[in-house]
Amino acid sequence: MDQPAPVIAFRNVSKKYGAGSGAVVALDDVTLEIAAGELTAVMGPSGSGKSTLMNLGAGLDDPTSGEVWLAEHPLHALDDEARTLLRREVVGFVFQAFNLVPTLTARENVILPLELAGRRLGGADLARVDVLLAELGLADRAGHRPGELSGGQQQRVAIARALASQPRVLVADEPTGNLDTRSSRELLDLLDRAVRDYGQTIAMVSHDPVAAARADRIIVIADGRIAGDHRGLGPRDIADLLISLEVGAA
């Protein structure tokens, strides 16, 4: 079978924080590929290294050893400038909170990555942004600043921004972490649709079984190592899996 190249590939990646006796091993010899066109959920208990994994994959941090490939580019071999330029071309981000630049309106926040990438913004680009905002139910909030939006609206603006530049991969770190159940479900529906309808690749870090159950593939991390790689799990299976990990560790 002809496999397309993975969007993100980790080869024997380790990450240590600190040095000497105080050193913490966040990732320990991880090898993993994130495939295109899928929603991959990375799960694990707090401090398991799941956020570190995503930060390395998106070029926000350096591995201590090993190789990280993003969209066929060797991140481990690039300097900060080159990584920044690559990041703004191929990655869209959604964090748990504080996603938006407070002094820019919702629409300006969405356009920002396009402008940064130095694209000449034609009418077609702006029209696409407006369609995106409308689809996310933000048409009448486009001129508002983040401070004037609800938490759910802010996260939807963040998703619009992450999708607007049509990135190779959307990296979401606990995107529903600060939301109520309803906003959270709406947000997951949006991510789902982006994968099903537009073939968007999404890598999502979460410790919420309900969120992870939407994923095509679930990677479980514990103590900096990959502890599981599953497909087609329901929320209850995932919850059991996580509980067994926590109990096993104790």
Add this chain to the structure above:
Amino acid sequence: MNRNLVLGSTRELGTVALVAGMCGAYAAMLVMLSTVLGTSSAASGTSGFGAVLGVVSTVFVLIALYVSAVVVVNAVDTVLAGRLGRIALLRLLGARGRSLRGAVMRGTGAVAASGALAGVAAGTAGAWAFRVVLVEHHVIRRLDYPVVSPWLLAPLASIVLMSLAAGWVGSRSVLRVSPAAALAGQIADEPRRTSRRRTAVAVTLILGGAGALVLAAVLGESGDLGGFVLAFLGSATSATGLLVGARLVIPRAVAAVGHAWGGAPVARIARRNAVKDPRRTTRSTMGLVIGVTLVTTFASGLQALRLSVDSWQLSATRRDEAVSVLSTMTTILVVVAVVSAVISAVGFVSTMSMTVIQREREIGLLRTLGFTRRQVRTMIAQESAALSGSAVLLGVVLGLVYGSVGAQALIGSQTSGFVWGVPWRVLAAIAVGAVALVLVAALPPARRAVRVTPIEALRIW
């Protein structure tokens, strides 16, 4: 209540100490030098000179005190803005807003008192050394001059009182903190409206002052010396109007200057951040406007006088004499006036650095989204340039008007037409100073800001 819990390290209050010290040194210098010159002139039978000097130094010290007060209010407000989470925690644990505010006042008062003491001591020593030099060069006679004066207590007390009051005003935000909101990291910037009455007062004063200035220029043409008094009143009135309405004028000026950087995202965010908190924008630049206005007014007025003198038919010796007197006066007045600008520049640098530190998360986000290090540095430099550039421009324009109208009112009848005094050398020095200020204020915080990796910045909560 331990003040360290509210205000944190004394490093953050370093600006308060520095400003109090500079103000104290300056006041002590002026007090001691006018005492010395007063003694010297009394000995030679011209005691009126000493009284005039006393009044003039008092005015200059009051201006410096005012500028320092604005800087201290801003420093306290900015320090506290960065510590709202901590303050919320204290509130949550049961601290009352009033007692926290008292702690802030005691903190700024103590820091300012030690700064002022050191400053007054340094200024007194400086004045002593200067007097020795003057005596050695036979500028003034060898007399039994006092080394200290009871009048030194006045600036000391004023600085401490000023900083207590400034601590009170600057800590207004403490009372606005709702413990729950602040712990959630969401402190809403409540919209700060300028009252209609303030606007009306400001507009009336500015228009009235401008009218007086025009009238003064006309009176000057007919040789009526009442015009000079009117020019002084007009300048003072319109300047007061501008101070009252500073919150309306300065943020607009900053936004206008910021538009010069273009519409790219970097420039847009820099511009918006420069005026994000209009009150802070105003406070951090107002002192600069005052200082630059004072310097330009004196330089421009004396330059206009000099241009007029040049146009008169004088003998070469008399002309040289007049020019020499005028340039000595220019030097003295500019040196005396420049202190307000320097004090406010110190405040500007510290505010800039603190607001960048407080924006670490935002900068981390921008870096994540693809801002290069250079773009972050440019953004901070543009913000700094929009703020100080507009303050300097405003000050220069005001100074040119005040100075030239003053000169016109004084000797307009002896010169044909209105003479603009454009003191090129002083303006060039101001421009160089402004560029230096932009760099000093922007580069260190920018360097710190880009040293942090995006995820380190985003992790801070």
